Amino acid sequence: ATIAAIVPAAGVGSRMQHSVPKQYISLSGKTILQHTLTKLAQLHELVAIHVAVSVDDQYFADLPFIDKRIKRVDGGNERATSVLNGLLSLADNPPKWVLVHDAARPLVTIDDMNALLSYCLTHGEGGILATQVKDTIKRGHTHSEQTIPRDALWQALTPQLFNYRELLQSLQDALAANAVITDEASAMEWANKPVKLVAGRSDNIKITTPEDLDLAEFLLQQQES
Ligand code: CTP
Ligand code: MG
Numbered sequence: 445a446t447i448a449a450i451v452p453a454a455g456v457g458s459r460m461q462h463s464v465p466k467q468y469i470s471l472s473g474k475t476i477l478q479h480t481l482t483k484l485a486q487l488h489e490l491v492a493i494h495v496a497v498s499v500d501d502q503y504f505a506d507l508p509f510i511d512k513r514i515k516r517v518d519g520g521n522e523r524a525t526s527v528l529n530g531l532l533s534l535a536d537n538p539p540k541w542v543l544v545h546d547a548a549r550p551l552v553t554i555d556d557m558n559a560l561l562s563y564c565l566t567h568g569e570g571g572i573l574a575t576q577v578k579d580t581i582k583r584g585h586t587h588s589e590q591t592i593p594r595d596a597l598w599q600a601l602t603p604q605l606f607n608y609r610e611l612l613q614s615l616q617d618a619l620a621a622n623a624v625i626t627d628e629a630s631a632m633e634w635a636n637k638p639v640k641l642v643a644g645r646s647d648n649i650k651i652t653t654p655e656d657l658d659l660a661e662f663l664l665q666q667q668e669s
Pocket of ligand 1: 451452453454455456457458459460466467496519520521522523524526527546547548549650651652
């Protein structure tokens with residue numbers, strides 16, 4: 445079965461409040477995007493790695509060569525439209541499966557990606573890496589109103605792996621219906637398609653705010669040594 449990857453990397457990183465979009469911040473000698481693409485390039489099953497970057501991105505061209513399967517495509521104004529553009533960029537030669545992975549998650553392990561690929565390809569079912577909620581979860585605004593039982597709560601991570609045609613159709617339909625789509629699984633859920641939860645490492649964090657940077661750099665150095 446053919447598998448292609450899409451990397452949404454067109455965000456501005458507003459919560460990071462940094463001078464460059466967060467995917468271009470250097471950690472342990474390489475930009476976050478370079479770390480992420482280097483991880484994906486280790487999956488030899490991928491036939492293409494399409495990276496959705498902003499149309500006025502000035503930084504992608506300066507990345508060192510990583511892998512010949514990597515191609516720049518135009519992103520959109522939302523993560524979902526960046527992914528949709530990535531899917532459309534594969535339409536001439538559609539893969540059976542598409543693996544979507546955030547540029548901002550450089551800590552993903554090859555073992556976790558292989559666990560997701562293995563489950564989905566064996567069962568013919570889409571799925572995502574996710575981690576069970578560990579903290580006690582409160583609902584409320586200024587005061588806690590309720591504690592939510594956490595036994596059925598997961599945090600969605602990436603990568604997320606789905607049948608290419610089903611994801612393209614679900615995402616287009618969900619966006620046309622103005623559904624709130626923050627990951628691929630939310631489009632598949634909207635279309636009543638199965639989303640397997642594959643337990644992954646909780647340190648596969650999405651680098652989002654300044655306090656994530658030191659932790660991510662430490663973890664990247666641990667992985668490299
Ligand atoms: N992303 C994208 N296109 C967008 C917005 C986000 O491709 N229009 C990508 C980001 O580059 C990131 C991933 O989606 O790799 C997850 O999004 P997020 O962590 O929210 O990144 P930003 O949107 O850049 O950050 P912020 O929300 O703080 O502005
Ligand atoms: Mg965002």
